[in-house]
Amino acid sequence: MHTAEPQSVTAACWSCGASLPAAQPFCPQCGKVQAPLDGVDYFAVFGLPRKLNIDLPALERSFYRLSRKLHPDLYAQATPQEQQWSLDQTSLLNDAYRTLKNPVVRTEYLLKLEGIVLEAGKSDDGISKESRVPADLLEEVFELNMQLEEMSMNRKMGEDDPALRTDLEKARIEFESQLGAVDSNLQTLWTRWDAAIDDNSDTTKIKDETVALLDRRRYIRNLVRDVNEALET
Amino acid sequence: MAETRIVGIDLGTTNSLVAFMQGDYPVVIPGEDGLNLVPSVVAIPDPKKVIVGYPAYPYLARTPDRVIYSAKRLMGRGVEDVQDEVKLFPFHLAPDIQPGEILRLQIGPQQYTPPEISAYILRQLKKNAERYFGAPVTKAVVTVPAYFNDAQRQATKDAGRIAGLEILRLVNEPTAAALAYGLDRQREGIVAVYDLGGGTFDISILKLQDGIFEVIATNGDTHLGGDDIDNLLIAIALDDIHGEQNLDLRTDPEVVQAIRKAVIEAKIALSTSDVSRLDVTLPDGQSYRREITREQFEQIIQPVLDRTLGPCVQALKDASLTPGQVDEVVLVGGSTRIPLVRRLTDQIFHLAERGKKPHTELNPDEVVALGAAVQAHILEGGSAATEDMLLLDVTPLSLGIEALGGVVAKIIQRNSTIPASATEHFTTGVDGQANVAIHVVQGEREMAKDCRSLARFDLKGIPPMSAGLPRIEVRFLIDANGILHVSAREQRSGKEAEIEVKPTYGLTDEQVETMILDSFDYAEQDFHQRQLIEARTEAGTILAAVEKAHVNPAWHHLTDDERAQIALISEELSVLKEGDDLQALRAATEALDKATRRFAELMMDSAVSSAIQGHTMESAGEKLGEGPTAPHPFAPAEIK
Numbered sequence: 025m026h027t028a029e030p031q032s033v034t035a036a037c038w039s040c041g042a043s044l045p046a047a048q049p050f051c052p053q054c055g056k057v058q059a060p061l062d063g064v065d066y067f068a069v070f071g072l073p074r075k076l077n078i079d080l081p082a083l084e085r086s087f088y089r090l091s092r093k094l095h096p097d098l099y100a101q102a103t104p105q106e107q108q109w110s111l112d113q114t115s116l117l118n119d120a121y122r123t124l125k126n127p128v129v130r131t132e133y134l135l136k137l138e139g140i141v142l143e144a145g146k147s148d149d150g151i152s153k154e155s156r157v158p159a160d161l162l163e164e165v166f167e168l169n170m171q172l173e174e175m176s177m178n179r180k181m182g183e184d185d186p187a188l189r190t191d192l193e194k195a196r197i198e199f200e201s202q203l204g205a206v207d208s209n210l211q212t213l214w215t216r217w218d219a220a221i222d223d224n225s226d227t228t229k230i231k232d233e234t235v236a237l238l239d240r241r242r243y244i245r246n247l248v249r250d251v252n253e254a255l256e257t
Numbered sequence: 258m259a260e261t262r263i264v265g266i267d268l269g270t271t272n273s274l275v276a277f278m279q280g281d282y283p284v285v286i287p288g289e290d291g292l293n294l295v296p297s298v299v300a301i302p303d304p305k306k307v308i309v310g311y312p313a314y315p316y317l318a319r320t321p322d323r324v325i326y327s328a329k330r331l332m333g334r335g336v337e338d339v340q341d342e343v344k345l346f347p348f349h350l351a352p353d354i355q356p357g358e359i360l361r362l363q364i365g366p367q368q369y370t371p372p373e374i375s376a377y378i379l380r381q382l383k384k385n386a387e388r389y390f391g392a393p394v395t396k397a398v399v400t401v402p403a404y405f406n407d408a409q410r411q412a413t414k415d416a417g418r419i420a421g422l423e424i425l426r427l428v429n430e431p432t433a434a435a436l437a438y439g440l441d442r443q444r445e446g447i448v449a450v451y452d453l454g455g456g457t458f459d460i461s462i463l464k465l466q467d468g469i470f471e472v473i474a475t476n477g478d479t480h481l482g483g484d485d486i487d488n489l490l491i492a493i494a495l496d497d498i499h500g501e502q503n504l505d506l507r508t509d510p511e512v513v514q515a516i517r518k519a520v521i522e523a524k525i526a527l528s529t530s531d532v533s534r535l536d537v538t539l540p541d542g543q544s545y546r547r548e549i550t551r552e553q554f555e556q557i558i559q560p561v562l563d564r565t566l567g568p569c570v571q572a573l574k575d576a577s578l579t580p581g582q583v584d585e586v587v588l589v590g591g592s593t594r595i596p597l598v599r600r601l602t603d604q605i606f607h608l609a610e611r612g613k614k615p616h617t618e619l620n621p622d623e624v625v626a627l628g629a630a631v632q633a634h635i636l637e638g639g640s641a642a643t644e645d646m647l648l649l650d651v652t653p654l655s656l657g658i659e660a661l662g663g664v665v666a667k668i669i670q671r672n673s674t675i676p677a678s679a680t681e682h683f684t685t686g687v688d689g690q691a692n693v694a695i696h697v698v699q700g701e702r703e704m705a706k707d708c709r710s711l712a713r714f715d716l717k718g719i720p721p722m723s724a725g726l727p728r729i730e731v732r733f734l735i736d737a738n739g740i741l742h743v744s745a746r747e748q749r750s751g752k753e754a755e756i757e758v759k760p761t762y763g764l765t766d767e768q769v770e771t772m773i774l775d776s777f778d779y780a781e782q783d784f785h786q787r788q789l790i791e792a793r794t795e796a797g798t799i800l801a802a803v804e805k806a807h808v809n810p811a812w813h814h815l816t817d818d819e820r821a822q823i824a825l826i827s828e829e830l831s832v833l834k835e836g837d838d839l840q841a842l843r844a845a846t847e848a849l850d851k852a853t854r855r856f857a858e859l860m861m862d863s864a865v866s867s868a869i870q871g872h873t874m875e876s877a878g879e880k881l882g883e884g885p886t887a888p889h890p891f892a893p894a895e896i897k
């Protein structure tokens with residue numbers, strides 16, 4: 025099994041023999057789906073560099089364009105081999121699109137490509153609560169946890185405390201704005217990362233900062249979710 | 258092999274339909290009775306006799322325990338899931354089913370699984386389509402509720418195989434409906450499809466752009482539909498009877514069926530009138546009569562309909578949309594005829610206040626089958642009518658694997674566009690361990706025990722290594738049908754790992770094989786066989802008519818040549834009738850029909866003249882009140 029860099033692979037279309045550009049999922053000459061290559065990353069699926077600022081409308085257009093070439097519906101009458109390739113190529117395309125269209129998942133994915141293992145697993149599995157409390161939020165988090173506990177006690181007793189509700193509403197606004205701040209910091213890091221890639225400069229520091237920021241984001245997002253849950257019920 | 262048509266099938270809880278693309282538009286294929294709907298009812302009065310559709314209805318009164326309806330609600334389910342509703346069904350489960358096992362129904366001496374029952378319905382639809390096209394049909398697109406899980410989808414595919422139909426694609430019902438609507442005009446924007454059928458509820462939110470139908474979010478309840486409304490009304494009626502007449506009829510299946518019929522009629526009537534009446538004759542000769550107003554009806558069913566609210570809210574949330582951002586709402590499923598459902602969807606999506614109305618232009622009973630036909634056409638390669646149309650659907654439920662402590666590690670999130678895949682790595686915990694077991698579940702809850710168990714995969718043949726050293730890469734792939742495939746390889750040795758799958762509520766491949774009613778290879782042959790039988794019957798009918806003709810006075814008005822010709826062809830036909838040559842048999846039947854045409858005319862004339870003379874030929878009494886008799890005694894035989 026070869027594990028060559030996809031960029032270096034040159035191949036010919038199995039059907040018409042035309043030469044294929046790197047990691048091309050379908051033949052530009054005859055349009056037929058090609059065997060998927062090992063090691064194609066999600067950026068390469070869209071022909072994008074490993075950068076974090078992505079033009080989302082353009083990504084969607086690429087996704088639709090590629091879907092129209094690769095989707096299993098187009099190969100329903102084809103050979104089993106082509107059907108399998110279409111299935112593999114389309115699932116890769118869908119996985120890539122799903123990952124890249126979400127900014128946080130995209131950032132985590134890029135870090136993973138860079139060999140960084142994030143703590144507490146994925147951002148979207150909804151059960152990671154193990155992150156450490158960011159030091160500057162210690163006091164607020166402590167207070168919030170008290171309020172959440174009181175709220176759940178009230179619920180058990182069937183009571184409603186309007187003052188507590190107001191406090192929680194305030195906390196929600198506070199943490200949502202914190203989340204907004206994190207997201208804008210993240211955007212700054214993306215731009216720094218993209219610039220570093222362009223000048224080929226060292227990215228170690230940016231990576232570390234991104235990891236820390238993602239941890240903070242996960243923590244705050246969980247808080248927002250907890251407050252929302254408490255207020256909704 | 259000749260290219261066969263791909264048909265679109267809506268395998269519904271209450272009714273099923275088959276459709277195909279005729280020119281630029283899909284049309285429903287009627288059955289022999291001329292009707293579009295085939296009720297999803299199967300009567301098996303004895304193991305050799307299976308009756309599907311309307312003709313099965315009378316058996317509900319005669320042998321209720323041998324009639325299966327709403328089998329779709331049992332597909333891919335276990336005995337522990339269906340305890341409550343099984344009490345309301347007139348048929349019974351096999352007594353020895355264990356939890357986690359596929360359901361089996363005890364119908365007389367035989368047992369049937371839900372996929373086998375569904376296969377009978379599919380077979381009927383296949384037959385209807387073959388009759389319509391005059392050619393075998395072996396491939397289909399079949400719709401399923403969007404919220405069907407893997408086991409329910411697999412069960413549907415199994416039903417297709419058992420029926421001798423290759424299901425090329427399972428399409429989600431609301432998405433199919435969107436396709437049928439999307440064909441009508443070029444729509445762009447956000448569309449919500451609210452699909453409340455006989456047994457299931459789905460909500461799907463799609464983004465339509467340049468012919469791409471991209472599902473953004475879907476949600477639903479596979480146990481919510483018109484059946485629940487019926488069951489509620491039945492329970493109220495039984496309570497009434499118990500209270501008023503001190504009769505406990507809950508265990509009398511025949512009465513329950515009679516009440517069921519009455520409440521369904523009342524329910525349908527209340528969609529258009531303000532008041533309806535229930536009138537049921539009870540076994541003691543008394544009657545149960547009750548008037549029900551639409552207001553009362555709406556009060557009763559409100560709790561059932563309110564259950565559609567949560568899925569709608571969740572789907573909007575998952576799509577990151579507010580109700581006001583939904584451009585169009587499409588109503589699908591027979592239950593959306595209920596005025597209260599229309600008011601409810603208006604509230605959920607703020608339609609009236611935005612000057613909008615839900616779309617109901619296409620028949621809610623047929624729109625899903627029509628959409629399935631559109632998708633079938635796309636799979637056939639399409640035409641100008643479907644050019645650029647492409648459906649991108651999602652998986653309705655998150656896929657996870659059971660991790661340490663029974664917690665679920667989600668590997669593919671719900672609402673991911675399918676096909677979708679995820680790769681996970683596993684290792685061993687003990688030196689030399691050769692097997693690793695993986696438990697795959699579907700659902701949104703955090704603990705595996707609260708999710709739907711799909712299957713247990715046993716990775717076998719791991720090369721002996723120290724604990725933690727093997728690196729087994731497992732790829733989970735959800736295909737375009739929403740069905741899971743798992744493959745694995747041990748990375749250090751590069752060896753494909755062997756996987757043994759134990760589906761939790763499904764049939765094994767071997768079981769399906771033994772159930773196959775008509776295998777694909779025999780489909781063509783079977784079709785030929787059936788046509789031959791039909792042609793023989795027709796020949797027999799015409800020969801019998803000729804036999805009878807000899808005694809008719811009109812016979813003597815024929816010339817000698819004509820009589821000789823008829824005799825010759827009759828003899829020829831009698832011989833061919835015993836053979837296998839379909840073409841020759843048909844030609845001879847036609848020739849005899851032609852040769853006897855003048856006789857038929859002569860007979861008509863004499864019948865007419867005798868009628869004018871005042872019924873001298875027949876006893877007048879017998880004829881009174883009847884319509885005209887068939888003008889041609891050799892009209893084609895009716896094939897049953």
